[in-house]
Amino acid sequence: MLLLVLDLLGIAVFAVSGALLAVRQRFDIVGVLVLATLTGLGGGWIRDVLIGVAPPTSLEDWRYLTVPVACGLVAFWFHPALERVDRPVIVFDAFGLGLFGVAGALKAAEHGAGPVAAAILGMVTCIGGGIIRDVLAGRAPVVLTTGELYAIPALAGSAVAAAGFEVGLPTVAVAIPAAALTIGWRLLAIWRGWKAPLPKSS
Amino acid sequence: MLLLVLDLLGIAVFAVSGALLAVRQRFDIVGVLVLATLTGLGGGWIRDVLIGVAPPTSLEDWRYLTVPVACGLVAFWFHPALERVDRPVIVFDAFGLGLFGVAGALKAAEHGAGPVAAAILGMVTCIGGGIIRDVLAGRAPVVLTTGELYAIPALAGSAVAAAGFEVGLPTVAVAIPAAALTIGWRLLAIWRGWKAPLPKSS
């Protein structure tokens, strides 16, 4: 139950980021709802397609579909207010990141992915939606270009979860420290201004 | 038989729009054919991947592959003439929209998707190809940004079809009114200039 709430909260944060970008790029109502939905659920859909879960779980569950649509409608009407709540959103987003990565890695492992593939698919669950959002909005994918420490903490948590599953630890014992690693690393990176390296100019 | 002809006609209209955009963006012959094919068939491929039909049906059927390739070749050589037949194409496109959405929703439902997922997948069948086309051609997806009433009538028809399937009505009794809803709404929107709302500027 708590997990479901956290999961939906993570989806909501992602969906709002998609909807706000769509509003800024002057998408219409369809574009805002589609971008909110793809940003919130797209990473999980890519993961489900790659592990052969068809149709993707969240496409079948009205609770998972309602959240991004509601977020999209709120953003469509109240975007000026939403643009002002950056700080708390960054913290929710870190929790969503931890949860998505670990849940994604464990789901992949349960469907037969090996530990390396499961770790990668956990990261894909986290960053897939944002990449779809940025491609459709016509900008360089934020998660690949800004040096923000985002995909790396997600991969770390996913890898811990996948490794724990591989050696047979109980899910809870694996999921909590794995998610904590992602969330802690991400929050520390924001707080201390840590960045991933950029290539040297040639 | 009639259904097949209508289906191929819908694909042809989509394929021509992809091929003409490719010509305008100075794609080469490969690009024109690839864009024609992805625009004509890509929405159905995304649907098939999401419901676990592999390989996608239209990738296995030479009739479905021949149409976009032929359209691409015609557009490659005769694009100045094709650019001039906008009006009739908009009507064919509305028929293709109704057909694609309903057929897509019913196919998804037959492969085990629930009614909500089936309705969404019907819409995906309609708009997926055009979104791929626009992303590859480097422009904002028309279906998400122009306020054209396109995805919404498609979703409405798909939803009716999916609901009818869910309650066990015979396919024909479901498909005809569902497609008529999409086609009628779309044609009315063009004729009366109805638009989907855009976000207010902040």
Place this chain on the structure above:
Amino acid sequence: MLLLVLDLLGIAVFAVSGALLAVRQRFDIVGVLVLATLTGLGGGWIRDVLIGVAPPTSLEDWRYLTVPVACGLVAFWFHPALERVDRPVIVFDAFGLGLFGVAGALKAAEHGAGPVAAAILGMVTCIGGGIIRDVLAGRAPVVLTTGELYAIPALAGSAVAAAGFEVGLPTVAVAIPAAALTIGWRLLAIWRGWKAPLPKSS
């Protein structure tokens, strides 16, 4: 064994092209590694998704994952040196093209794709990664716009391989001439400056 080495070499050449483009576009380390991996392996993942192989084979094999990651790291640190070795890379790339197309077509055929679908999926294996690379980097897909003879030789070799499989020839007897056709045509096209046609301006 030789096949595996050639396969990994082809992936490496693709991965380097993705990593160098990412460096030029000022992606961060995550972006460089993701683009290297998607360029090297993405075409095969699209093929695997379309034929229902989940998870994709190369996502489960650490040797296939190590190559693009290593290439990405090398490109991240030594890109000025790498930018200077264009000539030999073009030859390796032609070999990779021949190999990817034929192996992709045969894999698709073995998983139940008909000969036409298998030929197309062989070409998709070749050009899918490069298209993902260019879309994520925000440029027009090179393989669709430059008139380079690239996809056409790949499709020719894939078609020969798929046809040979269809009539029941042994794999080796099919694969070698099919790959030779792609590689020879590609190298001749580079050497003689052959191009695919572009549309006439209207």
